[in-house]
Amino acid sequence: MPEGLDVADLVVENTEGLPIIGPVDLHFPDGAVTAVMGASGSGKTSALLAAIDALPPGLVRRSGHVHWQGIRVPRGRVGRRWRLATVGILGQDPASDLHPLRSVASLVADALPRGPRRKHTRTVRAALTDLGLDTDALWPRRPHEISGGQAQRVALARAVVADPEILLLDEPTSGLDPTTVELVVRAIDGRRGRSGRTTVVITHDREFAHRVADHHITLGTPAEAGRAGPAVAHRRADETPVLELEHLRVTTPAGLPLIDDVTLTVHPGEALAILGPSGSGKSTLLRSIAGLHPSASGTMTLDRAPLSPRLRTRTRDTLRSVQFITQDPAGALNPAHRISTVLARPSMVLRGLSRTQARSEVPQLLERVGLPADLAHARPTRLSGGQRQRVAIARALAARPRLLLADEVTSSLDAASAHRVLDLLDTLRAEEGLAVVMVTHDRTVADRADHVLTLDPGQRSPAPGPQSGVGARCARKEPCATSP
The missing domain is CATH 3.40.50.300 (P-loop containing nucleotide triphosphate hydrolases)
Incomplete structure (x- = not known):
């Protein structure tokens, strides 16, 4: 006890x-x-x-x-x-x-x-x-x-x-x-x-x-x-973490350091907010976790199993479990596909649902992010920036992920829509144990998180010169650490 x-x-x-x-x-x-x-x-x-x-x-x-x-x-x-x-x-x-x-x-x-x-x-x-x-x-x-x-x-x-x-x-x-x-x-x-x-x-x-x-x-x-009594988005310290990073180091394609050393842990139901000024490497860190910008060194695990740093070598189950919402939803949505196709595809490819089964989930996905069901027949070019952002969120949720990576997830949304999306994520954290790592400039969004990681250009690695990597610091008592 x-x-x-x-x-x-x-x-x-x-x-x-x-x-x-x-x-x-x-x-x-x-x-x-x-x-x-x-x-x-x-x-x-x-x-x-x-x-x-x-x-x-x-x-x-x-x-x-x-x-x-x-x-x-x-x-x-x-x-x-x-x-x-x-x-x-x-x-x-x-x-x-x-x-x-x-x-x-x-x-x-x-x-x-x-x-x-x-x-x-x-x-x-x-x-x-x-x-x-x-x-x-x-x-x-x-x-x-x-x-x-x-x-x-x-x-x-x-x-x-x-x-x-x-x-x-x-x-x-x-x-x-x-x-x-x-x-x-x-x-x-x-x-x-x-x-x-x-x-x-x-x-x-x-x-x-x-x-x-x-x-x-x-x-x-x-x-x-959705059941008798509330859920708890709090997890015991001994529960298996969804995501663990150990001494992760990220560089440019030319080998120059971007992020010097990050160690962190995110448990089921927890949210980690990543803060820092523009250019501090927030989005790059998220892309590294997503497998889109392979890290130079360090390790990543998903549910204590090794997480490949490269997207193309990840299994289908890993691809389903880790979903990434980019900062540019317009560029992430195929303009030739209707929204129904956009939202059905993850369920078919990653969860093995039939076309009929996947399409039957589309109205509920749209409703969850505050969009009308008739948008299923539209193409992305007909949607506003905020609507495209919510479609991108719904597409990520269609895969039923274990870990959601969100880059400025509310940046294109009005206050009411942002509140609804954040409430939805809070519910999924509590109800399904969804782990969330989100990059944001918005302190009110970060306040929703359990833990905060701040990437700080002023905290440099011991390596000399102006190209030393960005360091990181964590809120008090939070499960992340960096080298000096």
């Missing part, structure tokens, strides 16, 4: 027996900060409250096993005592969680175990001060006498004051100004890396999640998952 908080086969229903979430498996590592994200209604809060046996009336945990540091967590009265001693909670509506007749001082002190009053006073004052509150002014006040932002920070102080083993923060930055958000970040960072301490942050704020979290879990709604 891994250290940290481990939840297995969790199912939550309402009192009428309708599914709310599950079955899902969740793991929150010891010493780490984990962000739980997902659309409204995806069950983020319910899943975590169910794990600590603190569901509100109307919801019931039908099944599930919870372990903390390898020890089974009991339910019922014994479980409640465990929760009070072990878990600090900041709820979604912190002001309503504060008793209206208690002073700020007593509300925060109440979370501490019994001990000397003078020591408690010092501890409470320190917790309030660390969150930017005027302790002397707020000390005697009651919740209705302070602002909403102050109430949220008082509730956070109450959650962290006892230094709980498990800290659960539900939307901790909602309604806070940037300065106060920095104080929340500092409070979270103070727990990172400490043995026996696990922090879970439920948030809609992807920028905040990627800033503070070492690990990410994404929950999808039952409708997105």
Whole structure:
């Protein structure tokens, strides 16, 4: 049993027996900060409250096993005592969680175990001060006498004051100004890396999640998952990676280095975003993985099997498993072929479907990327740039890939279409375990990813001269590394 908080086969229903979430498996590592994200209604809060046996009336945990540091967590009265001693909670509506007749001082002190009053006073004052509150002014006040932002920070102080083993923060930055958000970040960072301490942050704020979290879990709604309960786009560290690169080095045809050294791992359901300025080699790295620009050295594996650096030597199953969406969809689509032919061909060639079977999938493929079914009869020249981009995405998905390589996949799309495509990829990641590696200049697109690899022209290899290759750096705690 891994250290940290481990939840297995969790199912939550309402009192009428309708599914709310599950079955899902969740793991929150010891010493780490984990962000739980997902659309409204995806069950983020319910899943975590169910794990600590603190569901509100109307919801019931039908099944599930919870372990903390390898020890089974009991339910019922014994479980409640465990929760009070072990878990600090900041709820979604912190002001309503504060008793209206208690002073700020007593509300925060109440979370501490019994001990000397003078020591408690010092501890409470320190917790309030660390969150930017005027302790002397707020000390005697009651919740209705302070602002909403102050109430949220008082509730956070109450959650962290006892230094709980498990800290659960539900939307901790909602309604806070940037300065106060920095104080929340500092409070979270103070727990990172400490043995026996696990922090879970439920948030809609992807920028905040990627800033503070070492690990990410994404929950999808039952409708997105197409079955009872949400899917989880989070994978255990011991699961077989879809893609692994080891010390990959890419050069020009003349042998000049383009990308010096990249090592990374992408697991099922994960997304890796590749960032960097123009000319840093982002698209070249993607083309190398696709087999279109063979690497000079290093190794690539797909599902732990060697991945040939050359497209022409890859098996049909490998060609199906790795699909590449280029930066120029117009050049990638044969202008003489109707869209129905474009979308049916991968299913016939790579999956062995008959022409009739492949064509029957075309309307659904178009629908998934937000295009009308009657476009099947059109040719690419009749389509807009954004429509061609979505056709290119649909063609890649027709192969049912294990790994999707996407070069500026939303660059030709309006905001609504881009959002729909990214939502589709998130659903496929959660539902089918699709792994995604995407090149982008758009930070909002990168925020959807679990990991970020930045190609940096300023980080050069030890080789001298102006032609040294572009180095790479990774976001904190991400599964990629480079040589110095």
